[in-house]
Amino acid sequence: MQNENSRNTIxxxxxAALIMGVYYFMVxxxxxxxRRQQQIAAAEEKAATVNDAGLTSASAAPGAFVTDRVQALGxxxxxxxxxxxxxxxxxxxxxxxxxxxxxxxxxxxDKNSPPVELFRPQGMEHAYFAQxxxxxxxxxxxxxxxxTVWSLTKGATLTQTTPVELTWDNGAGLRxxxxxxxxxxxxxxxxxxxxxLSGQAITIAPYGRVERQGVPTDLGKQMILxxxxxxTFGADGKFTTEQVKYKDWAKKPRIENESxxxxxxxxxxxxxxxxIPDQKEKIEGRFSxxxxxxxxxxxxxxxxxARTIQPGRQIEETQRLFAGxxxxxxxAGYEKSLGLPRFIYAIDWGHLFFLTRxxxxxxxxxxxxxxxxxxxxxxxxxxxxxxxxxxxxxxxxSLSKMRxxxxxxxxxxxxxxxxPQKQQQExxxxxxxxKINPLAGCLPILVQIPVFYALYKVLFVxxxxxxxxxxxxxxxxxxxxxxxxxxxxxxxxxxxxxxxLLGNLLNGPLHLGVLPIVYGLTMWLQQSMNPPAQDPxxxxxxxxxxxxxxxxxxxxxAGLLIYWAWNNILSIAQQYVIMHRFKxxxxxxxxxxxxxxx
Numbered sequence: 001m002q003n004e005n006s007r008n009t010i011x012x013x014x015x016a017a018l019i020m021g022v023y024y025f026m027v028x029x030x031x032x033x034x035r036r037q038q039q040i041a042a043a044e045e046k047a048a049t050v051n052d053a054g055l056t057s058a059s060a061a062p063g064a065f066v067t068d069r070v071q072a073l074g075x076x077x078x079x080x081x082x083x084x085x086x087x088x089x090x091x092x093x094x095x096x097x098x099x100x101x102x103x104x105x106x107x108x109x110d111k112n113s114p115p116v117e118l119f120r121p122q123g124m125e126h127a128y129f130a131q132x133x134x135x136x137x138x139x140x141x142x143x144x145x146x147x148t149v150w151s152l153t154k155g156a157t158l159t160q161t162t163p164v165e166l167t168w169d170n171g172a173g174l175r176x177x178x179x180x181x182x183x184x185x186x187x188x189x190x191x192x193x194x195x196x197l198s199g200q201a202i203t204i205a206p207y208g209r210v211e212r213q214g215v216p217t218d219l220g221k222q223m224i225l226x227x228x229x230x231x232t233f234g235a236d237g238k239f240t241t242e243q244v245k246y247k248d249w250a251k252k253p254r255i256e257n258e259s260x261x262x263x264x265x266x267x268x269x270x271x272x273x274x275x276i277p278d279q280k281e282k283i284e285g286r287f288s289x290x291x292x293x294x295x296x297x298x299x300x301x302x303x304x305x306a307r308t309i310q311p312g313r314q315i316e317e318t319q320r321l322f323a324g325x326x327x328x329x330x331x332a333g334y335e336k337s338l339g340l341p342r343f344i345y346a347i348d349w350g351h352l353f354f355l356t357r358x359x360x361x362x363x364x365x366x367x368x369x370x371x372x373x374x375x376x377x378x379x380x381x382x383x384x385x386x387x388x389x390x391x392x393x394x395x396x397x398s399l400s401k402m403r404x405x406x407x408x409x410x411x412x413x414x415x416x417x418x419x420p421q422k423q424q425q426e427x428x429x430x431x432x433x434x435k436i437n438p439l440a441g442c443l444p445i446l447v448q449i450p451v452f453y454a455l456y457k458v459l460f461v462x463x464x465x466x467x468x469x470x471x472x473x474x475x476x477x478x479x480x481x482x483x484x485x486x487x488x489x490x491x492x493x494x495x496x497x498x499x500x501l502l503g504n505l506l507n508g509p510l511h512l513g514v515l516p517i518v519y520g521l522t523m524w525l526q527q528s529m530n531p532p533a534q535d536p537x538x539x540x541x542x543x544x545x546x547x548x549x550x551x552x553x554x555x556x557x558a559g560l561l562i563y564w565a566w567n568n569i570l571s572i573a574q575q576y577v578i579m580h581r582f583k584x585x586x587x588x589x590x591x592x593x594x595x596x597x598x
Contacts, residue, residue: 065125072123073099076149079164080157085185085324088119090158094146095166095178097188098122098129100323102271109467109475118271118323127213130273130321132190134176135303136204141172143204150178160184173198186324187276187334195314203308206317208275209301210265213292219268220246225461226348229287229300230272231264232341233257239341243348244287249298255287263340265300265322270463272346275302276320279339327463328360348461355454360462367464373477374470377455377559381566384451385574391447396575400582401436402531452564459557470562474515477559481513489514512554515561520550522568528587529575 066072076093081100088100100119107113120128134143144150148168155164163181170176177193196202220227229244239262244255257264264285265274277283283302290297309315322334326347335343349356362383366376385392408430416422459465465478473483473490483489486496486506497507524546532539553561572588579586 066123067125069099069121069124072121075123077152079152079155081159081182082157083160083182083184086182087115090180091121092150092152092166094131094133094148095144095150095180096122096129096131096146097321097323098127102325105270105325105463106467116271118273125214126216128211128273130188130208130210130275130323132178132192132206132208132319132321134192134194134204135207136202139170139172139174139202139204140198140200141170141174143170143174144168144176153177158182174202185330185333186322187338188321188323190319190321192317192319193314194309194317196309196311199311201308201310203306205306206304206319207301208277208319208321209299210273210275210321212266212298214295215246215298222269222460224350224457225269227268228266229255229264229298230267230274230346231257231285231287231300232262232343232345233259233264233285234262234341235260237341241342241345246298249287250289250296252287253289257285259283259285261339261341263322263343264302266298267326267346269461270326270466271324272322272326274322274346275300276322276338276340277302277304278318281305325463328364348457350454350457350461352450352454352457355450356457359451359454360458360464363458364464372470373465373468374474374559374562377477377563378566380455381563381570384448385567385570388447389574392571392574393578396578397582398436399530399575400579400584401434403529403579403584403586404582405430405434405436406531448567452560455563456556456560459559465557465559468559470558474558474562477562478557480511480555481515481558481561483513485512485517486510509551512551515558515565516550516554519553519561519565519568520546522565522572523549525587526568526572526575529572529579 073089076091078089078091078099081088081090081097085102085104086100087103090097090099098119098121101115101117103115105116107116118128119130120126122129131146133145136143150166150168153165153167155162158164158180160182163179166178166180168176168178173196175195175197177195179191179193181189181191183189190208192206194204226243226245228246228249230241232239232241234240239259242255242257244252249255260282261277261279262283262285263274263276264287265272267274282305286299286301286303288299288301290299304317307315320338324330328344328347331344331346334340345353359380362380363373363376366379367373370376370379409427412423412426412430416426459478466476468477469475470477474481484496484506487494496511497503499506527542527546553564576586576588
């Protein structure tokens with residue numbers, strides 16, 4: 001018996017170490033790194049750089065960032081952008097799309113919060129923009145580059161119904177006409193017509209690029225999430241998606257891929273800017289990082305095949321830009337309408353995509369029926385419990401039988417107290433006579449771990465869960481429970497984070513809301529219904545587990561805690577019914593029996 005107890009203790013500590021390790025790498029370490037990065041005061045500088053096409057990129061002088069957006073926008077003429085989902089402007093210098101807000105989404109839950117910023121103009125810190133153009137190093141008169149000032153010849157405001165037309169003449173017989181259109185969601189279509197009015201043939205190649213001048217400190221810190229370069233490359237229907245996180249991108253300053261069609265760009269958690277060539281066009285895709293006097297400029301670029309324009313002829317080239325929200329139905333719609341390979345995988349479904357995507361679709365289905373993502377998560381939990389019902393039933397039957405055998409096991413322990421080996425033999429013989437598997441109780445938990453992780457991933461990466469309310473104080477299912485025990489869950493009008501010295505602790509590792517406490521209580525009750533461990537040390541360890549896990553789970557998304565607490569409640573109900581059937585003692589009946597005696 002002693003050997004079995006020792007083995008169980010070792011198994012417990014190994015499992016506990018694994019759980020703590022996952023918690024450290026998924027929660028504590030990313031949070032600590034984020035805090036460290038936010039405390040670093042770094043003055044990023046920009047300087048003139050030259051891209052691979054031989055085109056000079058305009059940039060502010062080192063240390064000359066402006067914080068006033070109006071000042072940055074006012075340096076060149078602009079064309080306003082206004083649709084139902086986007087607002088901003090494009091610069092006539094370089095025809096850059098560099099000023100863009102996503103109007104359907106706010107930065108925070110505050111009603112006065114500004115909309116989410118996607119692109120930021122040149123001259124501001126962390127400038128971020130997209131640009132299309134032509135490469136032609138030996139073309140007389142040159143081709144339009146990043147500093148070329150285009151002329152607005154048609155249209156005044158870019159809307160989903162009114163495209164704009166820009167023109168530029170190189171003075172040597174080449175005339176460039178660009179029509180920019182935008183749809184009702186997030187795709188810009190850039191159609192270039194190049195007319196050769198000179199007396200000689202010229203050869204040029206189209207390009208597109210998305211450029212981010214320095215990575216904001218809050219990006220690329222989550223281990224469970226991909227942020228950085230992303231693209232799908234291939235040919236003949238065989239495509240693979242490549243992802244390079246910011247930290248790995250810096251180690252590989254140049255990554256190249258050849259493709260026919262596909263797409264590539266830069267992705268954040270919920271937003272993405274992606275270049276989309278004609279799906280029959282052969283391109284050279286490139287992810288690069290270059291240093292501009294201390295400023296890491298990240299660029300996703302594509303270069304199309306060179307084409308020759310004979311005198312008196314003209315060519316037309318169409319490229320697209322996705323600049324918007326990574327919402328599943330939107331990406332799926334573009335994947336179908338534009339024939340984009342694996343575009344829905346712009347959402348980081350992870351290695352368990354065969355679980356995360358079905359879980360998301362189930363939650364989305366129930367949301368359509370119930371109108372609340374919190375209720376949809378509760379319904380998902382019921383579905384998971386029904387799928388695992390036979391396995392859980394066998395497990396709870398085994399646990400109930402073991403609980404009824406406690407007196408006999410105590411007799412064996414007393415009878416052979418000086419012979420641990422005999423204790424173990426007699427205990428195993430008892431299990432065999434009663435047809436009990438002592439490990440059966442672990443199976444439902446082990447099976448649910450992948451489901452738990454997959455749901456965590458879904459809550460973390462899908463925009464549908466962002467700012468999705470439940471009821472009462474839970475206004476964002478993708479964020480932690482905002483209530484805290486330190487102000488009696490809002491009863492005291494005081495913010496614990498403002499407390500000197502201890503504020504960071506009370507608002508960080510010691511932050512404890514209603515949902516974590518409910519989770520901890522349900523875990524304690526479910527554990528109390530299981531047979532107690534034979535070894536006293538194990539009993540003490542298991543007694544502390546609900547308390548420890550209450551704090552471990554506190555930083556997790558509220559939606560995840562709702563799932564796990566509700567799952568515990570359903571498990572308790574199922575186990576209670578089975579224990580009644582086997583007439584096993586349980587803490588619920590014991591608790592109410594006290595009131596009957598009184």
